[in-house]
Amino acid sequence: MTQTANSTLHILPRGEWGEYMRVTPESAGWEHLGFAARLLRRDEVWEGQTGAFEYGLVVLGGVCSVHSSRGSWPAMGRRADVFSGMPYGLYLPPDTRFSVKAESEKLDLACGWCAAAGLHPPRLVTPETSAVEIRGGGNATRQINSIFPPGFGCERLVAVEVFTPGGNWSSYPPHKHDVHRVDAAGQLLEADLEEVYFYKISPPQGYAIQRVYTSDARLDATMVARNNQVVLVPEGYHPVAAAPGYNTYYLNFLAGSAQSLANSDDPTHAWVKETWREKDPRLPLVK
Numbered sequence: 001m002t003q004t005a006n007s008t009l010h011i012l013p014r015g016e017w018g019e020y021m022r023v024t025p026e027s028a029g030w031e032h033l034g035f036a037a038r039l040l041r042r043d044e045v046w047e048g049q050t051g052a053f054e055y056g057l058v059v060l061g062g063v064c065s066v067h068s069s070r071g072s073w074p075a076m077g078r079r080a081d082v083f084s085g086m087p088y089g090l091y092l093p094p095d096t097r098f099s100v101k102a103e104s105e106k107l108d109l110a111c112g113w114c115a116a117a118g119l120h121p122p123r124l125v126t127p128e129t130s131a132v133e134i135r136g137g138g139n140a141t142r143q144i145n146s147i148f149p150p151g152f153g154c155e156r157l158v159a160v161e162v163f164t165p166g167g168n169w170s171s172y173p174p175h176k177h178d179v180h181r182v183d184a185a186g187q188l189l190e191a192d193l194e195e196v197y198f199y200k201i202s203p204p205q206g207y208a209i210q211r212v213y214t215s216d217a218r219l220d221a222t223m224v225a226r227n228n229q230v231v232l233v234p235e236g237y238h239p240v241a242a243a244p245g246y247n248t249y250y251l252n253f254l255a256g257s258a259q260s261l262a263n264s265d266d267p268t269h270a271w272v273k274e275t276w277r278e279k280d281p282r283l284p285l286v287k
Contacts, residue, residue, distance in 0.1 A: 032114045032255040033194040040102035047099045054116035055092040062107035068098035086127030089147040094118040112253030116155040137276025142170035158254040163285040167244040174237035177263040193256035195233040199225045206246025
């Protein structure tokens with residue numbers, strides 16, 4: 001991996017099967033969130049134990065079956081890759097033994113986790129239950145697919161996937177979620193969240209650019225994010241730009257002070273919202 005200021009770009013070891021990406025709270029230097037991605041060949045099995053953590057599994061491509069000490073799900077997934085359909089996800093609570101078997105020639109699977117008390121049961125997310133939002137406008141239009149959104153039956157995890165057409169911006173205007181703030185009535189205004197951006201690019205030789213910065217410039221990093229790479233956002237504003245000609249996908253896992261996406265726009269750039277008159281007609285990129 002390449003260290004840039006206090007934000008980290010994790011690099012995929014090329015051509016590897018098995019676990020090809022792993023971020024732990026220890027490696028990230030934060031408190032809550034872990035993330036991993038793995039590739040399995042047909043009939044290969046990944047066995048695990050959630051332990052003291054709640055897990056969120058997301059099928060990036062392929063089909064799998066999952067058997068666990070809390071239930072079984074015989075057919076998860078239908079898209080060949082993230083650019084060809086909507087997601088399947090599975091929430092697993094703490095103290096769950098599980099096995100995932102690849103039922104297709106290749107299974108691309110992501111997993112996020114964080115500590116939890118075990119207050120919620122397992123729950124399957126299907127393409128039919130994944131809400132789609134077309135957010136922003138103009139060349140900052142993007143598609144958000146909910147997987148484990150705010151209000152989902154879990155304790156801390158949040159997960160969404162975002163599609164940004166080539167030449168567009170997303171996570172824009174720049175926003176942050178690095179302090180826990182409530183108003184006088186106790187309404188949550190901003191949550192303190194750690195965030196993973198896991199990238200897929202189409203065609204795969206393309207790239208996106210992500211900036212992570214704080215208003216006092218303690219952190220100001222700009223990174224080139226390529227296919228199968230991860231950018232960590234420990235704090236600060238974090239906009240993304242997709243290179244022209246290359247559609248950009250990223251899977252966001254978040255965890256922190258609340259099961260929420262409450263955030264604050266950078267006041268320097270928030271005015272841009274008032275200029276949006278129409279949505280990009282290329283969206284939605286997937287249905």
